[in-house]
Amino acid sequence: MLYKSASLFIIGTELTRGVIADKHCQVISSQLTQLGYRIDRMVLVPDDGTIESVLKDCIDNCDVVVLTGGLGPTSDDLTRSIVSSIAKVPLVRDQQSFDTLYKRIGERIWGANEQQAMIPLGFEAVPNPNGTAPGFRGFIPDGDRSIACVAMPGPPREMDPMFYNDMLPWLAQLIGHDDFSRNEYSTFLLAEAKLEELCKSVAQDDVQWGTRFQDLKISLYLVGGDEEKRERMAQRLRALVGPFLVIDGDVMPVELLTDVLKKEKLTISCAESCTAGYVSKLLTDESGSSSWFWGGAATYSNEAKKAILGVSEETLQVYGAVSGECVLQMAEGMNRLSGTDYSFSISGIAGPSGGTDDKPVGTVWFGFAGKGKRSQAVKVQLTTWGRVSVRRKASVIALILASRYIKGDALLDTVGKWQYI
Amino acid sequence: MLYKSASLFIIGTELTRGVIADKHCQVISSQLTQLGYRIDRMVLVPDDGTIESVLKDCIDNCDVVVLTGGLGPTSDDLTRSIVSSIAKVPLVRDQQSFDTLYKRIGERIWGANEQQAMIPLGFEAVPNPNGTAPGFRGFIPDGDRSIACVAMPGPPREMDPMFYNDMLPWLAQLIGHDDFSRNEYSTFLLAEAKLEELCKSVAQDDVQWGTRFQDLKISLYLVGGDEEKRERMAQRLRALVGPFLVIDGDVMPVELLTDVLKKEKLTISCAESCTAGYVSKLLTDESGSSSWFWGGAATYSNEAKKAILGVSEETLQVYGAVSGECVLQMAEGMNRLSGTDYSFSISGIAGPSGGTDDKPVGTVWFGFAGKGKRSQAVKVQLTTWGRVSVRRKASVIALILASRYIKGDALLDTVGKWQYI
Numbered sequence: 055m056l057y058k059s060a061s062l063f064i065i066g067t068e069l070t071r072g073v074i075a076d077k078h079c080q081v082i083s084s085q086l087t088q089l090g091y092r093i094d095r096m097v098l099v100p101d102d103g104t105i106e107s108v109l110k111d112c113i114d115n116c117d118v119v120v121l122t123g124g125l126g127p128t129s130d131d132l133t134r135s136i137v138s139s140i141a142k143v144p145l146v147r148d149q150q151s152f153d154t155l156y157k158r159i160g161e162r163i164w165g166a167n168e169q170q171a172m173i174p175l176g177f178e179a180v181p182n183p184n185g186t187a188p189g190f191r192g193f194i195p196d197g198d199r200s201i202a203c204v205a206m207p208g209p210p211r212e213m214d215p216m217f218y219n220d221m222l223p224w225l226a227q228l229i230g231h232d233d234f235s236r237n238e239y240s241t242f243l244l245a246e247a248k249l250e251e252l253c254k255s256v257a258q259d260d261v262q263w264g265t266r267f268q269d270l271k272i273s274l275y276l277v278g279g280d281e282e283k284r285e286r287m288a289q290r291l292r293a294l295v296g297p298f299l300v301i302d303g304d305v306m307p308v309e310l311l312t313d314v315l316k317k318e319k320l321t322i323s324c325a326e327s328c329t330a331g332y333v334s335k336l337l338t339d340e341s342g343s344s345s346w347f348w349g350g351a352a353t354y355s356n357e358a359k360k361a362i363l364g365v366s367e368e369t370l371q372v373y374g375a376v377s378g379e380c381v382l383q384m385a386e387g388m389n390r391l392s393g394t395d396y397s398f399s400i401s402g403i404a405g406p407s408g409g410t411d412d413k414p415v416g417t418v419w420f421g422f423a424g425k426g427k428r429s430q431a432v433k434v435q436l437t438t439w440g441r442v443s444v445r446r447k448a449s450v451i452a453l454i455l456a457s458r459y460i461k462g463d464a465l466l467d468t469v470g471k472w473q474y475i
Numbered sequence: 476m477l478y479k480s481a482s483l484f485i486i487g488t489e490l491t492r493g494v495i496a497d498k499h500c501q502v503i504s505s506q507l508t509q510l511g512y513r514i515d516r517m518v519l520v521p522d523d524g525t526i527e528s529v530l531k532d533c534i535d536n537c538d539v540v541v542l543t544g545g546l547g548p549t550s551d552d553l554t555r556s557i558v559s560s561i562a563k564v565p566l567v568r569d570q571q572s573f574d575t576l577y578k579r580i581g582e583r584i585w586g587a588n589e590q591q592a593m594i595p596l597g598f599e600a601v602p603n604p605n606g607t608a609p610g611f612r613g614f615i616p617d618g619d620r621s622i623a624c625v626a627m628p629g630p631p632r633e634m635d636p637m638f639y640n641d642m643l644p645w646l647a648q649l650i651g652h653d654d655f656s657r658n659e660y661s662t663f664l665l666a667e668a669k670l671e672e673l674c675k676s677v678a679q680d681d682v683q684w685g686t687r688f689q690d691l692k693i694s695l696y697l698v699g700g701d702e703e704k705r706e707r708m709a710q711r712l713r714a715l716v717g718p719f720l721v722i723d724g725d726v727m728p729v730e731l732l733t734d735v736l737k738k739e740k741l742t743i744s745c746a747e748s749c750t751a752g753y754v755s756k757l758l759t760d761e762s763g764s765s766s767w768f769w770g771g772a773a774t775y776s777n778e779a780k781k782a783i784l785g786v787s788e789e790t791l792q793v794y795g796a797v798s799g800e801c802v803l804q805m806a807e808g809m810n811r812l813s814g815t816d817y818s819f820s821i822s823g824i825a826g827p828s829g830g831t832d833d834k835p836v837g838t839v840w841f842g843f844a845g846k847g848k849r850s851q852a853v854k855v856q857l858t859t860w861g862r863v864s865v866r867r868k869a870s871v872i873a874l875i876l877a878s879r880y881i882k883g884d885a886l887l888d889t890v891g892k893w894q895y896i
Binding site for chain 1: 491492495500502518521532751752754755756759763765768769773776778779780782783813826828862
C-alpha cells in the first residue's frame with residue numbers, strides 16, 4: 055500500500071478552551087510535507103470522547119494518522135483505548151515500558167500509571183525518555199487497507215524528541231525514503247521566502263528541504279539524497295548568500311560569538327545606538343555570561359555617545375551618528391572604558407522615521423575595536439522594512455561580525471557577499 | 476434553538492504545509508469558551524475542496540461553525556461557494572461590499588476581485604476595513620435545526636478586528652448575552668494560574684472572565700453582569716494584588732512609563748545589571764523614543780558599575796552589587812552622567828546560579844533618582860523561577876516603579892502590597 059496522505063489529531067481540552075496555543079501542528083506538518091506527505095487535515099479536539107468519531111470519519115480518507123496527547127494516566131486520557139477500539143485489538147502490557155516506568159517511579163506505580171504501559175496489541179511501543187507515557191506506532195486494518203498510526207505524548211518537550219528521533223524516520227521509510235538521514239543547518243538574516251527560492255536554485259536531485267523559523271534564525275533541514283549531495287547543496291547555498299549565514303547544526307546567533315569568547319577566554323563589551331540594549335540582553339541570556347561580558351552602553355542619544363563613549367561633537371556634526379567615524383569612536387571609546395579584549399558598536403536608522411536620501415531606513419554601521427588590533431567599521435544596507443526587523447537583523451549582524459573580527463577577517467569582504475539580507 | 480457547541484475551520488494550505496503557524500485557534504477558542512461555548516473541534520484544512528466534506532461531517536454535531544480563510548480573489552478561495560452549496564442558496568452580490576471594493580481598487584476591479592463582493596443569499600456581509608474580502612454571517616438550515624455560520628478572512632490583521640468588533644458580539648447574543656459588553660484590563664507580574672485563582676475568589680455573579688497572555692502582560696476580559704459589577708470585580712482584584720498591577724484597557728508595561736514621560740515632557744535614563752539592556756531595548760521599541768530616552772548602561776560587571784556609573788569599590792565590597800546602596804549609587808550616577816530628569820537602576824540575581832541564603836535567586840533591587848528628588852531604593856523578592864522569568868519580571872517592575880516614582884509615590888508601600896508576584 056502507498057502511504058501518501060496524512061491527518062494530524064492534537065488532543066487536549068486546554069487547546070480547545072484556548073488556554074494554551076498548539077505548538078505541534080506546524081512542527082509535524084512542515085516535516086511531513088518535506089517528506090512528501092500531503093496533510094489533509096489537522097484536528098484539535100478536547101480530551102473527551104469526541105476524538106473517536108472524528109478519527110473514524112477520517113480513516114477512510116487518509117493513509118497515516120498522527121496523534122498527540124491523551125496518553126497521560128488520568129481517565130481523560132483516552133488515546134490508547136480509542137486506537138485499540140478502532141483497530142479492534144485489545145490493550146496489552148508492554149513489559150519493557152512497564153519496567154522503565156517501574157524503575158522511574160518505583161513502588162509508587164499504581165493502576166492509573168500502570169495503564170501508561172499498555173499499548174494496542176500488535177503495535178510497537180516507543181520509549182519516552184522525558185516523561186512517563188511511552189508513545190506507540192503500528193497499523194490499523196481497514197478492509198484491504200492498513201492505516202499507519204503514530205501516537206505521541208502531548209507536552210512539546212516529550213513530543214518533539216520522540217517525533218524527530220523515532221517517528222519521523224519511521225514515517226520517512228513508510229513513504230519510501232529508505233535511508234533516512236538528514237543534515238541540519240542554521241541560517242541567519244535571510245527571509246524564509248528568499249531561502250526557499252535560493253534552495254530551489256541550488257537543489258540537488260533527491261535532496262528535499264524544509265525550514266523552520268525559530269526566533270533569530272531559520273533552521274534548514276536537508277533530507278534524502280546522500281550525505282555528499284546534501285553537503286554540496288549547503289555549499290552552493292553558502293556560495294550564493296555568503297559564508298557565515300549558513301552554519302552547520304543548531305546554533306543561535308549569540309552562540310557564534312560566545313563560543314569563541316569561551317573557547318579563547320576573551321572578554322567583550324558593546325555600545326549600541328539603534329538596538330539600544332538588545333545585543334547586551336542577548337549576550338546575557340545565558341547564565342555565566344559574566345565571565346566574558348563586561349557590560350554595554352545603550353547610547354541612544356548623541357549626548358550619551360559623548361558622555362559615556364567620548365564620541366566627539368565634531369564627528370557627530372560632520373559625519374552624523376550613523377557613520378563609520380562615529381561607530382569607530384563608539385567601539386574604541388567602549389574599549390578604552392572597559393579594558394575588555396574586544397568591543398563593538400552599532401548605529402543605524404531603524405525607522406520608520408529618520409531616514410534621508412543619503413541614509414535611508416535600514417542603513418546600519420558597525421564598529422569593531424580590540425586591544426592591539428586595527429579597528430574596523432562596515433556599513434550594511436538592509437532591504438528589510440519595519441523597525442522591529444531592522445533592530446533584530448542589526449543585532450544578529452553585530453554578533454556574526456564580532457565573531458569574525460576576533461578571527462581576524464576583513465569585514466568589508468564578509469558583508470560584501472551578503473546580497474540577500 | 477440553543478446555540479452551545481462550536482467548531483472552528485481554519486483554511487489555508489500554508490498552514491497544512493507547515494509554512495506558517497496558525498494564530499486563530501487560540502484567539503477564537505478562548506473568547507468563545509469565555510462566552511460559554513463548548514469548542515468541539517478545531518480543524519485546519521488546505522485550500523482545496525477538502526473543507527466541503529469535513530464541514531458537512533461536522534454540521535450534524537455542532538450549533539455554530541466559525542470559518543477563517545478562503546475568502547481571497549483566487550480560485551483556491553472556496554469558502555463562499557462551499558457555504559452557499561451547503562446552505563443550498565445562490566451567491567449574490569452584496570452591493571455595499573461591491574461599492575466599497577470599487578472605491579478601494581477602482582477601475583482595476585475585475586472578475587476575480589468582484590467575486591469577493593459575493594455572499595450566500597440570506598447572509599449578512601461584514602465589512603473588512605483592513606482588506607478586500609468582506610466577511611459574512613448567517614444561518615445554514617439543516618432539517619429542523621439552523622446552524623449559525625461566521626466566515627472571516629485569514630490574515631490575522633484582518634481577522635482579529637473583525638472577530639472582536641463584529642463577530643464576537645453577534646456570537647455573544649446568540650448564546651444569550653443580551654447586552655454584550657465587556658471590560659478589558661491589563662495585568663502584570665501575575666502568573667496565569669494565579670490570576671485565574673484570584674478571579675475565582677473575587678467573582679461577581681453573572682460576570683465571567685477570560686485571560687490572554689501577550690508578551691509582558693496578561694489581558695483580562697470581564698464579560699456579562701453589568702458595568703458596575705465588572706468594575707467592582709476589578710476593584711476587588713486590585714485590592715488583593717496591589718494597585719498598578721491591574722490597569723484599565725490594553726496597556727503594555729513600557730507605556731505606563733512612556734505615557735507619563737510624553738505627557739509631562741520628561742527625559743529618562745537607566746542603569747541595568749541583571750536585565751543588561753532589556754529595559755533600554757523596551758524603551759526604544761517605539762519610534763520617536765529619542766525625545767524621552769537619553770540612553771542606558773548595561774553595567775553587568777562590577778567594573779562596569781564603577782567605570783560608567785561611579786559606584787564605589789567600598790559599596791561593592793561591603794554591601795555587594797545586589798543591594799540598596801548599590802542601586803542608589805547606580806541610579807544617582809546615571810542621573811549625574813545623563814542630566815535627564817529621572818534615572819533608575821536594576822540589580823538582582825537572575826540565576827540559576829549566584830544565589831545565597833541572604834540573597835536567593837529572584838532577589839532584585841531597584842533604585843530611582845531624579846533632579847531635586849529624594850532617591851529611593853526598594854527590594855523585591857520574586858518567587859518565580861528561571862532566568863528568563865526573573866529578567867522579564869524585573870524589567871516590568873522597573874517600568875511600573877519608575878512611573879510611580881515620577882508621580883511621587885513612596886515605592887516601599889507600593890511593592891509591599893505585591894504579595895503574588
